[in-house]
Amino acid sequence: GQNIDQPTEMTATEGAIVQINCTYQTSGFNGLFWYQQHAGEAPTFLSYNVLDGLEEKGRFSSFLSRSKGYSYLLLKELQMKDSASYLCAVRDSNYQLIWGAGTKLIIKP
Amino acid sequence: SAVISQKPSRDICQRGTSLTIQCQVDSQVTMMFWYRQQPGQSLTLIATANQGSEATYESGFVIDKFPISRPNLTFSTLTVSNMSPEDSSIYLCSVEQGAASGANVLTFGAGSRLTVL
Numbered sequence A: 001g002q003n004i005d006q007p008t009e010m011t012a013t014e015g016a017i018v019q020i021n022c023t024y025q026t027s028g029f030n031g032l033f034w035y036q037q038h039a040g041e042a043p044t045f046l047s048y049n050v051l052d053g054l055e056e057k058g059r060f061s062s063f064l065s066r067s068k069g070y071s072y073l074l075l076k077e078l079q080m081k082d083s084a085s086y087l088c089a090v091r092d093s094n095y096q097l098i099w100g101a102g103t104k105l106i107i108k109p
Numbered sequence B: 001s002a003v004i005s006q007k008p009s010r011d012i013c014q015r016g017t018s019l020t021i022q023c024q025v026d027s028q029v030t031m032m033f034w035y036r037q038q039p040g041q042s043l044t045l046i047a048t049a050n051q052g053s054e055a056t057y058e059s060g061f062v063i064d065k066f067p068i069s070r071p072n073l074t075f076s077t078l079t080v081s082n083m084s085p086e087d088s089s090i091y092l093c094s095v096e097q098g099a100a101s102g103a104n105v106l107t108f109g110a111g112s113r114l115t116v117l
Helices: none
Strands: A003-005 A009-013 A018-025 A032-037 A044-049 A053-057 A060-065 A070-075 A084-091 A097-099 A103-108 B004-007 B010-013 B019-025 B031-037 B043-050 B068-072 B075-080 B089-098 B104-108 B112-116
Touching: A003 A084, A003 A097, A009 A018, A018 A032, A018 A084, A018 A103, A032 A060, A032 A070, A044 A053, A044 A060, A044 A070, A044 B104, A070 A084, A097 B043, B004 B089, B019 B031, B019 B089, B031 B075, B043 B068, B043 B075, B075 B089
Parallel strands: A009 A103, B010 B112
Antiparallel strands: A003 A018, A018 A070, A032 A044, A032 A084, A053 A060, A060 A070, A084 A097, A084 A103, B004 B019, B019 B075, B031 B043, B031 B089, B068 B075, B089 B104, B089 B112
């Protein structure tokens, strides 16, 4: 079966750095997405990786290793507004999106 | 990116009743997607709504329970029929658009939070 694993919850301190990991087992691979979802709101797109390596976008970076079935989202200079759930999703060989359950990130002052 | 208006934002419903969720997009799109998000769980695709044809349902979801309409390229409805407490969830409408990264990215409506008593 197809599966996306990510930690259920993480806690970090304002101003610090946090890395949220995502491992996947899917039938084929056509890209990996990270979305941010604040409580009670819709998910919003953060990043996309289809080739191995690091994609940097401001305070957020996303890394992909296709051979390891692994990605991480790196958040730097954490702000209180970064408290949210972070969803990892992989597009498989049939172009279907497989979603992880999300990682709830709690930022403490 | 597209702007999606979804309503109702939340509702409390009685067991056995049906509720229709509306989704309006500010641009024409070929496909609209309906998702369910239960607490602490993944987003689960219910169906893909295509204008001019029957919706395509994912495994575990059937038209009798979740009838979908798609009368034009900017609007769709999802009905949750004969509701039970197990249908309590957030229902999300979404569309797919190309992004600068080359990916087809989903944009979501704000969601409809249903509680079935």
